[in-house]
Amino acid sequence: MWRKLPLVVLSFLCCVLADASESTDSIGLDEIVVTGRRPENEIIPAQRLDGKELQRLNSHNVADALRYFSGLQIKDYGGVGGIKTVNIRSMGTNHTGVVYDGVQLGNAQNGQIDLGQFSLDNIEAISLYNGQKSNILQPARDFGNAGSVYMRTRRPHFEPTKNYHLRGTVRFGSFDLINPSALVEMKLSDNVDASVSAEWVNSSGKYKFRYRRVNPAGEIAYDTTAVRQNGDINAIRLEANVFGHFTNGLWSAKVYNYNSERGVPGAIVNNVWRRGERIWDNNSFAQASFTKYIGRFTTLANIKYAFYRTHYVNNDDKQIKIDNLYKQREIYISTANMYAVLPVLNISASYDFMWNDLHADMYGFVKPVRFSHLASVAAALDIKRFKAQASCMGTFIHDKLEDRKSPKDKHVFTPAIFISGNPLRTTDLSLRAFFKQSFRMPTFNDLYYADMGNSKLDPERVTQYNIGVIYEHSANRLLSRMRFTADAYYNTVKDKIVAYPKGQQFRWTMLNLGKVQIKGLDISALLTFSPVEQLDITLRAQYTFQQAIDVTNPADNYYRDQIPYIPRNSGSAVVNATWRGWGLNYSYIYVGERYNQQENIKYNYTQPWYTSDISLSKDFRIRKVQLRGLIEVNNLLSQDYDVILNYPMPKRNYRFTITVEI
Secondary structure, three states, X not given: OHHHHHHHHHHHHHHHHHOOOOOOOOOOHHHHHHHHOHHHHOOOOOEEEEOHHHHHOOOOEHHHHHOOOOOEEEEEOOOOOOOEEEEEOOOOHHHEEEEEOOEEOOOOOOOOOOHHHOEOOOEEEEEEEEOOOOOOOOOHHHHHOOEEEEEEEOOOOOOOOOOEEEEEEEEEEOOOEEEEEEEEEEEOOOOEEEEEEEEEEEEOOOOEXXXXXXXXXXXXXXXXXXXXXXXXXXXXXXXXXXXXXXXXXXXXXXXXXXXXXEEEOOOOEOOEOOOOEEEEEEEEEEEEEEEEEEOOEEEEEEEEEEEEEEEEEEOOOOOOOEEEEEEEEEEEEEEEEEEEEEOOEEEEEEEEEEEEEEEEOOOOOOOOEEEEEEEEEXXXXXXXXXXXXXXXXXXXXXXXXXOOOOOOOEEEEEEEEEXXXXXXXXXXXXXXXXEEEEXXXXXXXXXXXXXXXXXXXXXXXXXXXXXXXXEEEOOOOOEEEEEEEEEEEEEEEEEEEEEEEOOOOOOEEEEEEEEEEEEEEEEEEEEEEOOOOOEEEEEEEEEEEEEEEEOOOOXXXXXXXXXXXXXXEEEEEEEEEEEOOEEEEEEEEEEOOEEOOOOOOHHHEEOOEEEEEEEEEEEEEEOOEEEEEEEEEEOOOOOOXXXXXOEEOOOOEEEEEEEEEO
């Protein structure tokens, strides 16, 4: 019965919106613009999408929006409910930190965050950092990532005479999609604001796809059209936030729950079109953050508790029946402190403690518990046209197992240096460079999974080198903004954890065998101009070249071959035009040829894919109620493509959105 409660709330909010008599559609665009221009003050500027720019993209969740960043790969297993993970500069998903309102999301079981679980309806900005965030006042955990995605919740904005804001959105689309959501923002006092967000996603996940395979001799092995099965999803997201400020300080708190049931469509192989796998997720966490400024001293404290429950069932007639329940918990406490030694020099020290455990109803499961202690020190120097930042992080890990001898404790130290400067007197041009070492601790699955784990694994180690240039210029009304960035980088991954067969089919073990070298180039450009009055046009483009090769063993057949699913060439382009409340957006994404296995041979070749998406929106008022209508056509040319081999993506599909605000 309780699962129907969010639907009742959404229905009630829609009725309230329909009867509204006054609009509070003051989204605070000026503040959003300021946020968008912050990169000039950072040593390593981030790639960002925020405010109206997020609304214009044909994106439903965070993973969809990240496709427009350079140097980043999204693994998408297809459909509305398909798992979506992110990989920065080919270093692996587990080297990417995902930070939500200043606190990193965790998954000690497999180390991967499904970004499909996070909607854009309540997100104000998304940022991508290579290396680490430039601000040295951050948790120690953030210093340890090779790259990070930062998501920031929308902060309430009110007109001077208002103390509330309501927004309701309903989406309908292909694959029987029904997706209503609601946002309520309240001004509780002069110093405290709150917001409550709710969303329901329901879809059959059924879409037509073409399955065509060619054998090494060039003959067509399969060529048919079918309907994707077992890709349905029924998910509810509930989130509540409280934001407060006081004299020389601020605080925030968040409660989040994601509850879903979805099918696992599986790979299309051996003429198997339907799977019997299903997953029930119930992910919850509560977190709070506190910041206080005391003269030259600033302190930041975070606390979080998370509980993730995953129920996995496999009822396939041709496979062993599986019905497993996994439960993992996390307790996280962090303190970061910064002191301004001089007007141009800041130093900081941070300490994090994290406790994780994992239980499963599998026979012989060791029920691991992990104690993590992370400490960092950092310094930042800012002298006119020159900026520098240095940090060092120490990580100490202790695992405890049930009825088994605990593995040896692990400790790792990782330094980093970042510099940037303006070689010319103009501030339009700046150069940047960084060196960083980082690592990723083996997950519980890597170490302790039955018949597969290896408790003696060492952490994966990453070394990054980067040099780049940025040019940004604001000219006049006709050409309001021009921005160009280019970065060349060289990364190495040592002791890469790989699955290795140990003699019998379906029996594998985890070993430190891999070493990967990555050379790449990221280029991005942004141009905003107004050719005529009230017409604003924005052009955005990104291009990435990556050579990510396996250099583990010269005797291997795949030595110096491109690692699986990493294209050498990829990019995207976005064109947006707004005029008198109308908005037209076109986006194009290209991913070049790849290989789906370690050997770069014809049999493992995966062809390039590209998609074109287009949308048309209109903002208008009925009396004092602000409305927005949006029509989207995704995969406009109805291309057949797989992001992951044998996981076909949807052909042309549609989505219709109506938003009401008061």
